[in-house]
Amino acid sequence: MTIRAVITGVGHYxxxxxxxxxxxEKTLDTSDEWIRSRSGIERRHFAAEGETTSMMGTTAARAALADAGLTAADIDAVIVATSTPDLTFPSVATMIQKELGMTCGFAFDVQAVCAGFIYALSNANAQIVSGQVKRVLxxxxxxxxxxxxxxxxxxxxLFGDGAGALVLEARESAGTSEDRGILSVDLNSDGTYKDMLYVDGGVSTTGTSGKLRMQGNAxxxxxxxxxxxxxxxxxxKAGLTPADIDWIIPHQANIRIIEGTAKKLGHAMDQVVVTVQDxxxxxxxxxxLAMSVGRARGQIKDxxxxxxxxxxxxxxxxxxVLRW
Incomplete structure (x- = not known):
């Protein structure tokens, strides 16, 4: 038998x-039409004063636990992907662990900016497949x-605030592409592209949080x-072809990127979960967030x-690649 990391609950805030x-339009030389035509974005959510990354993550985590029919006592680890922590340290994950009332297990953050959740999923999957944990938030x-x-x-x-969470649980499977759970992972990085997207501040440089800088076209x-x-x-890697995929769940950065990627994979947009507009x-x-909304809409099914x-x-x- 093969151990797979299966999604048993999702939630968001x-x-x-x-x-x-x-x-x-009140403060910038821009317009609704300009923003929509270049990004597909119509609106976004901004955190109020006092709303923090850990607070939003905790609320999303509670929703995912409720969806899974579990409590924090059932969880062995918390992994948080974020580039905007409450504090330089401790980790957001340990703050969420405290708010959930977890007094055992372990918690840590992963930082890979917009790719952070993919990296966090990969890490959680490895923890489960290795037998170190049974359930991870x-x-x-x-x-x-x-x-x-x-x-x-x-x-x-272009940017907004929010949080999404899921529960991954170890399940015995046959070890085929028909299994539920995470079937494969692919990770990459190349630091030579640093200047395309970065924040111009940090602890060891300016001593400030800095501001986001981006070379959009590049x-x-x-x-x-x-x-x-x-x-x-x-x-x-999962032994599948793009034609086998039911849903593409992309990073929601720009509708043109989403459309371009779907086209390269040979998929129509009605097979893509899209939330970037909202x-x-x-x-x-x-x-x-897209996973949780996609489930709530009835798009992504078991x-x-x-x-x-x-x-x-x-x-x-x-x-x-995963089977829900």
Whole structure:
């Protein structure tokens, strides 16, 4: 028998404040039409004062636990993907662990920017397959509104805040591509692309959190190619073909990137879970948010074969193939 990491629960949290594109027209040389045509984004959620990454992650985690019919006492580990922690340390994961009332197990953060949730899933899968744990809470949570340059119209209109979470549980399987759970993972990075997407501050440089900087056109060209390649690689590792995939669950950064990647994989957009119009780019939170919303909409059903892929600063990118 083979041990697989199976998703048994999902949940998400979005701040109450919804910011429509038109709101940016008051302070920037931009428009709703300009933002929609270039990104597909219509609105996003911004955290209120006092709403933190750990608070949003905790709420999403509780929703995922409820969906799985579990309590925090059933969880062995918490892994959080984030680039916007509450504090430099301790980790957001340990803060969530405390809020959930967990007094055992372990918790830590993963930082790979927008690809963070794929990296966190990979880590959680390895923990389960190795037998170290039986159940893991995997969370993506971000408050990117805290690192925006509100004078830069090319970036500040693209990002939003939120959190998504899922429960991964060890299940015995036959060891075939028909199994439920994570079937394959592909991870990549290349630090020579650092200047395409970065934050211009940090503890050992400026002593400040800094602001996000991005070379949008250059990043777009890299994103479509690399996302399609990593998805194809992960699908092949699982012994499958793109035609076998029921749903693409992409990082929600830009509708043109999503459309370009789907086209390269030979899929129509009605086979893609899309939430970018309502959430903007929520970085490491975007894939678990899309998973939770996709389930709530009735799109993703038990037994569906999915590929999730993301790319972020580093550059770091990767994909996971899983059967729900």
């Amino acid at each position: 979005l701040p109450k404040r919804v910011v429509e594109n038109a709101e940016f 995997v969370i993506g949570a971000e408050t990117f509104s805290r690192i925006m340059d509100w004078t830069d119209r090319s970036t500040c209109v 990043l777009f060209r890299q994103a479509v190619q690399k996302l399609a390649e990593t998805a194809e690689t992960a699908i092949a 959430h903007g780019n929520t970085s490491a939170a975007s894939i678990p 037994g569906d074969l999915c590929v999730a892929e993301a790319i972020g600063g580093g550059l770091a990118w990767g994909a996971v």
